[in-house]
Amino acid sequence: MLLFWGSWLGFGKTAQATHIVGGEMELVHNTGESYTLLLNLYFDAVNGNVSVLDADLTASIFEKSTNNRMTNVVLPLSSNTFVNYTNPACAQPTLSTRKLVYSKLITLTADTYNSPQGYYVAVERCCRNYSISNIVAPNNAAQTFYLEFPAVVRGGKPFYDSTPRIFPALADYACRNELFYYDFGGQDADGDSLVYDLVTPLNGHANATVPKPAAADAAPYALIKWNPGLSTLNQIPGAPTLEIGRNSGRLTVRPTSLGLFVFGVRCAEYRRGEKIGESRRDFQLMVLNCAVNTKPSLKLLPAPASPTTYRPGRDTLHFVPGGNRCVRLRFTDPDPNSRLTLSLTPVNFSGLLPTFTSVSSGAVRTAGAPDTLTATLCFPECMNSRGRVFLLDVVVGDDGCSLPKRDTVRVAFTAVPPGNTPPTIAATAGPALPLRVRVGDLVAFDVTGTDLDYDPVQLEMTGLGFSPGALGATLAQGTAGNQQRGRFTWRVDCRAVGPDSVFTFRFAAATSPCSTRDVATISVPVVVSYANHAPVLASSLPVPKGAEIPLLVLPLGRQYTATFTGTDADRDGLTLTASGTSNEGKEGFDLAAAGMRFQAFNGTGAANGTFSWDVSCAAANLHRELTVTFQLVDATCKPLPQVQRVRLQVKSPDSLAVKLYNVITPNRDGQNDEFRLPDLPPNFCDAQFASIRIFSRWGQQVFESQDREFRWPGQGNGGLYYYFVSYTDGRRYRGWLEVIR
Template sequence: MPFRFRLPGALRLVLLLLGWLLLAGPARATHIVGGEMELVHNTGDSYTLVLNLYFDAVYGSASALDADLTASIFEKGSNSRMANVVLPLTSNTFVNYTNPACAQPSLSTRRLVYSKNITLSANTYTNAAGYYVAVERCCRNNSISNIVAPGNAAQTFYLEFPAVVRRGSPFYDSTPRIFPPLADYACINELFYYDFGGRDADGDSLVYDLVTPLNGHADTNTPKPASAQPAPYSDISWNPGLSTTNQIPGAPTLRIDRRTGRLTVRPTNQGLFVFGVRCAEYRRGEKIGECRRDFQLMALACPTNTKPRIVLQPTATGAGIYRPGRDTLRFVPGGNRCVRLRFTDPDPNTRLTLTLSPVNFTGLLPNFTTSTTGAVRSPGAPDTLTATLCFPECLNSRGRVFLLDVVVGDDGCSLPKRDTVRVAFTAVPPPNSPPQLVTTAGPTLPLHARVGDLVSFDVTGTDPDNDPIQLEMTGQGFNPASLGATLSQGTQANQQRGRFTWRVDCRAVGADSVFNFQFAAATSPCSERQAATVSVPIVVRYANRPPTLTSDLPAPKNGADLPEVVLPLGQTYTATFNGVDPDRDGLTLMATGTASDGKEGFDLGSAGMRFVAQNGSGVATGTFRWDVSCAAANLHRDLVVAFQLIDATCRPLPQVQRVRLRVKSPDTVAVKLYNVITPNRDGQNDEFRLPELPPNFCDSQFTNIRIFSRWGQQVFESTDRDFHWPGTGSGGMFYYFITYTDGRRFKGWLEVIP
């Protein structure tokens, strides 16, 4: 038998790498691998515009690594330029291989991220046809095998997005994110697969297809235009025999799943192949945008990698082998639930890994009780590995046949080879009895309570299978916690005991006074909820009769709206009040100064008044005292005092009595203003006096009198209310002014006849 030797890990690619370097030859203008654009909605009219550009980290010239690139936004219907946006470089990282052990120095890719926050105003971006963004840059790798003159071919990165207003309302959209970028290579005559599927932040539907990459207007003379030109953009030119539907020579050629974005190809030729993928975005069946990814795939002649092999052996059947498509494993309570797996690989120095993939079910999965990885056919390693797979007791197929793929994969390059055993099985979990729940709230329901009562009873849950129990409390149409009801619980032996406690308060008083508390004893055997429930209705009774307020206030007179008390200065007025409540609720008596003329109320103390109350349960008394003084008179208005009796209950029925209080002013006659005197000493009308002026009262005090000649010269002034002025010797016409402290004024003229 001929001897076969397999190089481990990346070392087995040394010969492959040398071959590829010879194939590639000298590199000129080889830097852009591919890229795509994204538009991310932030909030309101704020968005982030992103260009992901993939750069050849091996042959790319450092001078071609741009610090910024310019994106141009156009209106799709008219190709009118809306804006040019300079995108600075914000990130520079390497793209990882799926299997790092397969990496090779000739294939290394950087992901350059150019991004900037932009504003898409709702007053500007309203065209129903939508908009597109483009970035143009030259040039591609000159070693590309499937297009004409690749070293002179440019790239146009292209993105479409909808108007930000639709049918008069804001229309927000983040374009799809196609991920992850491709770092791996393909092997000729081997099936290559890769997930180009994306995600959409808005939950829009995504549809994928292959497109011819765009060339655009950039060239070797102008590799980095100041801005992109409007569409249309020219396509790259395929080599003879290739096209949009046949981009990479293969059997089959390159394909993409419309729904998942999964790429597949079995290349038949070595080389570096460019390809294009389009992701269209749909919302409610209407296309609203698209993004394109322009990329390239390297196909190499790889060392032969033989597929591994796996077999399954049910332990209950001895040495029998499970036959996929013919056998069905049946797991029942008390029976064996484990199977043995044997897996190997013909190639030496291979490391194998087991994985599980459910086909037609979700939830619990079997678990490996032994290692799922290992090396075969290397020094000290066996030719065949074994593992044990056990199906959980709680796994329940509910009468269906579940399908599970058991997969073994090797560490071959560029992608692992796999072997799959599809296991059909049914599973029945152990039988389980539901829990039980009892309360001490009975025997007669509903329970009745009044505000202030303490309602309490026990709730006990048991389970025949001794499953852990949790007691739960809910309310039908209400939250028990919002009423102050609690359920404390603890475990005793095999029981879960709870204590319901509710101090009924005013929160329970409403239109609906029946509260249906619902209790449950819940278990979760095999993660499936089982519960026993009990309802305890509680009726809250509430009734309130109004209290009675009596006093010795006078009755209103002559159809007045309020009783009135009018007293002169120096007098004292008292009134007594009595409150009684038939329900023996707590009573509170209070007095407040109010207003009868639309003005603000007043403080009783500022008017010489005070009120003393003795409050209590069912009875309250109070005494009002008014010492009549200028303190009340100086307020310059009628004083209304309200006496209120309030019962302390959920819905009080307060009782109110009011009285109007006034300070009696001294009697005065109409003011007479004299205007002639004859100072001839005949004893009649010899002096100027005004005895009928208003008397002094509280803050209305006489201030002064001033007399002026007809030419404005003051001839007399006095602060005495009982002033006397005999006139002047020459006689004539005079004018006088009289003022009071409250602002009142009197003025007139006076003729002096000698």
């Protein structure tokens, strides 16, 4: 049998292709609005001229409701391969097929492709294989490759669809007066239902004069013309003629005439009972005279020593626990040099299948080969027909041409799996439950799962509303005989402290005899107790008055020492720390930079520390006031820190009020002859006298000095002057001065 669908392709120039044997189109959804449009073409590689293959073909997309052209898509050639025979040994030198794939990524936008009636795509090309036997004037007959697809949006929501991919390409031929069969059932990526029927192939508008139109015309498309006596339902002379299963897509025909025959198949796709698209394909079937191939034969013997042959339709095999579950098969073929192969096809069930425990294929009637082969077919113990009668086709096929001849024995059987005792589970956590533990305790016990049937047991651990692994709990396990033994361990830590202190661990012993899960469970509740008393921090710091932080003002050169003691009734680990803040706690400072030291001795249930401060300019230069915070923290799940604070300040020597003088009488009488400021604040650490500047009433500077012991005797005539005094810490003093002469 030769099945082709394809197109004539030309790389250098457009030529009239007389060896197109069929083709079909596909539309594949990628993601979002991206699709791939494909045209698969099948070409006679024996009689066709590959030098004039088309480098590209043009597909046209139309709106179904109006036949308006949406766009033309140029499809470049992307693949050129040969189609394989079902049985390569049956190859004929006159039959060879190329598969040519043209494809292009396209975008179907929702605002454009939203017509409720959908769209169709067409490619037109001439001409068909001139040796076709069942149509009029085949050398002038063209092909229209046709595909329908739905709108990409429905009800305002995306509607995605990939058209069906149906029946694989074949390079086989049919034998006259022999039954030809092939499963052309398709696949649909979206799970849509597929329905098949035979249709008359489309001819379209291309012809021998214009074999490759620049673009396809809109529908309708003319049909090919059948030879007298043939029609859509009688496309190939035969007894029976060509048929296709409506739901299965299985093609059958027993051709009665030699020749090359074209035929058409349509595959419609349905979603929720509504047709949303269709694919059409043209094929060619070549019918040849073949050597006689006799069908092989198969017999089934239901018992190891039984001479009785199984009688399909009358006998039923019953497989029960403990009984024999194997049958013998004898298969042969009267033809010499036949190679036979056994296969199984379930009819009314799915799941487990029997297996061949001895040879399932071999040659007969060759040199050194037997006339009859034997095999053993064993049904699994776990097979369970659940009171129904299962049907299984046991098929023997030969390697004859063009397709294997087969003999089938349909076996009816019932199967009961062996009985099963559920597993049991036990734990050594008891007898008193719930278990009561504290943070830091180690919880450990054994869990054992047992199965009397010696089915493999697996121990499983879960938590009621929590993950045991997240709490650090583990279950290590191993196998011993018909038991699975596990060791549960859990070091209780702070992860178990929360609003719910009860943790229920569930353990399961699971078996899966015959893929049926059996489970035995046990629960172990654990109550976690947690209580914490606040630690106590005592010190030699001044006692605060109310909420106020005590203030210590100390002069330069003084050394201050404070001691601290921490205790904890729960004997938790204690840690004493000290940190510095200033500017009302908004900024931090390093204790050492301020001449301060804190030494702590931390421990379990007790801690002590010593704070010392060498009062110097190091602290005075930082800020006017420094706050040191002392904190005692208990090492537990929910600490209750204890805090004490003290404010520290370096005493400044400028305790007197600043006096600013404003009159001098430079008349050389020894009284108030010079301007001086002896009562300015004294120099203190980084607060040093910087300068004084004196200005006339007109803004002219008349005097400047960096000596805090300056003397100014006045200048020129008397009058009013202004002065500015600056310190290195940013302080400024200003005033006026009257000179009286």
